[in-house]
Amino acid sequence: MLSIFKDYLQKKVAITDEQFSLISDKLKIKTFEKGEMILMKGEVSSHVYFVLDGLLRSYSIDSKGKTHIIQFAPEQWWLSERNGILFNEESEFFLDAIENTKAIVLPKDFISESAKIVPCMYELNSTMLNNAIRFMHRRINMLLSATAEERYLNFITLYPNLTLRVPQWMIASYLGITPESLSRVRKDLAHKHFKP
Amino acid sequence: MLSIFKDYLQKKVAITDEQFSLISDKLKIKTFEKGEMILMKGEVSSHVYFVLDGLLRSYSIDSKGKTHIIQFAPEQWWLSERNGILFNEESEFFLDAIENTKAIVLPKDFISESAKIVPCMYELNSTMLNNAIRFMHRRINMLLSATAEERYLNFITLYPNLTLRVPQWMIASYLGITPESLSRVRKDLAHKHFKP
């Protein structure tokens, strides 16, 4: 199972099998049941997760009890809670498992520790973080400018995979609209494609 | 002027004056006039900006010609365009100057180059990027869950400084609402505070 992570790393940076075995002793694999909580709001997180199989998410719950999905983390994605990682502060978000999931649990200093052995880990880290920022810029732009329909179309082309695995109310929650609205959008789209 | 940047670095990481002088020869200071374009959508960016004095922004323009502000960068903030930095790809966003601005222009490999001399630059980089992600998670959460009024109140408490320096239509654009709506929100808030 760890070999998935090794393959992932080797695709990104030049790291030998020996180097990997040196850093991989810090890694643990953990299994989460569908629906299982990983981190509650208010707790202090000290781990980063790399999803091997399954699907995790981070989300908030607002004052009216509605949930808002900040991020999906399917296979080969990272999930972490930055308040804890950076400053030992309490989390603003919840983390849980949408599907039965196997994930690698990395201690928060994993990157800096392993970079002492494999310097290129820093490059990897930088690339990953910059990429995350790039994606979030796009998402913010979408939230600022797009209609419900545009958001949904963007989502299904960007994440066709997730579209099938995730219940619609979660997609709605990720897009910032209600499940009812999403249902209407889908209905309209279906009509458009029938009589063009 | 470069000393501002030195002070900034020394506040964040342990870097000596000598070390700074070793890495600072790659740095240029550039002045931008109010309204001056820094990067057009479609261009390939290869620089990162650190604002010494003034105010920069990144934004998009949608199909109806409306602008959406992705980020403000006042003093001591970073501004960069990740498509270019990471993959030499074309920018999705525009960068320009809201005020007359002095900024340090860093070549895109500045961090990795200077880390060869001052290893702790990697830690700085990681902290900065993680922090940016943390802020954007909050912003996404706000865009998903908050009303126009809540967004505005959040903005003025978070950036009281910007609230005064930036025209209201830009704040509206950052919040994802129209200038007219923001004007209404402000009117309502004023009423609330008169008769509590």
Next chain:
DNA sequence: TTGCTTTCTTATCATAGGTCAATGCCGGGG
């Protein structure tokens, strides 16, 4: 100062999307 441009406010009207409530549809547990 004068005049021009940009920004802000206000009012009216339009609408996308939210809310509420009812119904129907699975799919899994017993």
Next chain:
DNA sequence: CCCCGGCATTGACCTATGATAAGAAAGCAA
């Protein structure tokens, strides 16, 4: 096999915010 609880759909209605237009105010340049 049946029942139940989570999803999805739909319709009726409502509201926050967008669109449009016009005028007032505030900068700013000459």
